Amino acid sequence: MYQYQHVIHRMRLGDSDRQIQKAGLMGRTKASAVREKARENGWLDPLSSMPDEAVLEDTFGSKPQAPTPSKIEPYKDQVAQWFDEGIQGTTIYDALVRDHGFAGSYSCVRRFLKTLKATQIKTSIKLTFKPGDSAQVDFGKGPNITDSHTSKPQKTWIFVMTLAWSRHMYAEIVPNQTVETWLGCHRRAFEFFNGVPASLRIDNLKSAITRACFYEPEVQRAYENLALGYGFKIDPCPVADPKKKGRVESGVKYVKNAFVPLRKFRSIAEGNRQLTQWVMEVAGNRIHGTTHEKPLVRFEQTERFVLHPLPQIPPELAVWNQCKLHGDCHICVDKCYYSAPYIYANQTLWVKSLEKTVYIFNGHELVATHPRLFTPGKKSTNNDHYPPEAQAYLMRDPQWCLAQAEKIGPYCREVVDELFADRVLEKLRAAQGLISLKKKYGAKSLELACRRAVAYLSPKYQTVKSILKQGLEHEPIERQAQLPLDEVYTGQGKYTRPPTDMFQ
Known part of the structure; x- marks a missing residue:
């Protein structure tokens, strides 16, 4: 309406439609229509008062047209309820089609959800911190560094700890986000600042928080011990709410965008050397967009004096x-x-x-x-x-069996040697069992039983055990059992000959 007032004022001063067009106020066709309306209402008379914006709105304002009813109109209340419950648009659309016979398109649902989102007013509080009061910690994706041993690109991460008041930061390139790496980065960051902030605001990563919860999160035991050792409090962000640590989020983004691109890293150690130099020379001496001061100057002049001192004996990283x-x-x-x-x-x-x-x-x-x-x-x-039985088995190895058999007697040693000489079966248990018969029957009886088993060419555990069980170890050994093979056979066969004749 201010534009219409200005055009009518120029017309009252005598400007033509062409002059109004050259001034960039309005086209000639539209200016002609405005002049006609102004003449009908007597606004071109220099002595008359200028019309106010309400009159001009009634004269030149567009007439609202009756909107076409949306197909989602009958389901507005139900859709609004689902939207408040956090159900996504595609799921709402599928439910309308499946359960209510909705004939509209998904775009119809999406437009209505957009109007619902527009009615939600989101506000936030800007957090303020005192010097030494807090630091914020986060990981960001680092550069891919080629491993010198495997010649393969290695994924890395960038650990960033930003002091909330001065915005001075510590950054380090690491190969993973394990608990050991997490704890080690904290120690090196505190040594870099030569002090410890009162609290650390962190994400809910598994290296620090074992169970994320809005009210009572559970802290990793190793991280809890580190906090007790250095004397800081852990302040986890609410789940899925990274805005609560926006200063380190911005710090990670700054490192990724300003330091990582167009640099070459031959190793993680060489990359960290470059990163530390960049933090002290570039990042620390930039004019920060919020504080309008240099982070390193704010840190050196104020914040470093109020950080908690490092413990005389650093806590163990367990x-x-x-x-x-x-x-x-x-x-x-x-x-x-x-x-x-x-x-x-x-x-x-x-x-x-x-x-x-x-x-x-x-x-x-x-x-x-x-x-x-x-x-x-x-x-x-x-x-x-x-357990004892397993210890006994491990202690009774072949050397132990041979030594025990040697103590019992030569025939026992001969039986054990025959057991270990088997080319198919591992007979360690048999040898152990043979030696264990000493406890029940005694060394002398075991030696006699082994002598009888050797005489009858059956140096086996079961044979020795059977001899002892039947009490045969003291029985005389038959003569045939002690004779050479060619003298044992008595020659009862019709066509048999002594073995000596066969091998002459």
Whole structure:
């Protein structure tokens, strides 16, 4: 309406339609129609008062047309209820077609949902922090770095910790987001700042939060111990609400857009050297868009003096895991195996992994200690953790059997040698069983039974056991059992000859 007032004012001053068009106010055709309306209402008289916007609206305003009723009109209340419940548009459309015979298109549903979204007013509060009060932590996708050993591109991540007041940041390129990496990045960040903020606002990643919850999230035990050691509080964001840590979100985006592109990294270590230099020279000395100051200057002049001091003895970076002790008396941690006492089989134990040592706990009781293994598939076993029968089996190896047989006598040793000489079967259990007969029958009887078994060419465990069971070890050995093979046969066959005749 202001435009119409201006055009009518120019007409009252004597401007023609062509002049109004050249001024860029209105085309000649439309200006002619406006002049006609103004003449009818007497507005071109310089002595008359200018019409107000309401009069011009009634004269030149477009007449509203009756809208065409939408096909979704009968279902508006139901759709609005579904929308409030968070159901997506395609699901609403399918339900309308399936259950209500809706004849409209999905675009009809989408347009109505758009009007519902427009009525929702979303507001937020701008968070403010005092110096040293808080820092925000997050991971972002890093560059692909070619591994020098495999010549394959390796995915990386960028860890960023941003101080909420000064906006000074610590950044590091890492190969993964494991608990060990998460804890190590925190330690190096605190050493970089030479202090610890009062609280850390984080995401709900598994390395820090084992169960995300709006009211009472559960913290990873290793991260909880780190917080106690350094004296900071953990402040997880609500689930799916990254705006609560927007300063580090912006910091991650800044690193990804300003540092990563157009750079070459030969290794993660070389990339971190470049990144630290960039943080101190470029990122720290830029004029921040919100504070309008240099983050490094704000940090050096104010915030570094109010950070909590580092502990004199850094807390150990221990990773805690709950693992089940399997029936073979071993647990699996990072694809490596560690033994624990058999009495805890099929129970869940706590495993504390340090840089060089692994501790296994049942509740608060330490039950096993092992050196830390790093090669997948490696095993650290303490034989004392096995049940007695398993320990006995492991201790009674072939050398033990031969030594025990030697003590019993030469015939017992000969039987054991024959058992181990079998080219098909592994007869360790048979040898162990033979030696165990000493407990029941005595060494002397066992030696006599072995002598009889050797004499009858049957050096077997069952033969010796049968001799002892029947009490035959003291019986005299028949002469034929001691003679050479060519003198044993008595020659009862019609066509048989002595073996000596056959091999002459």
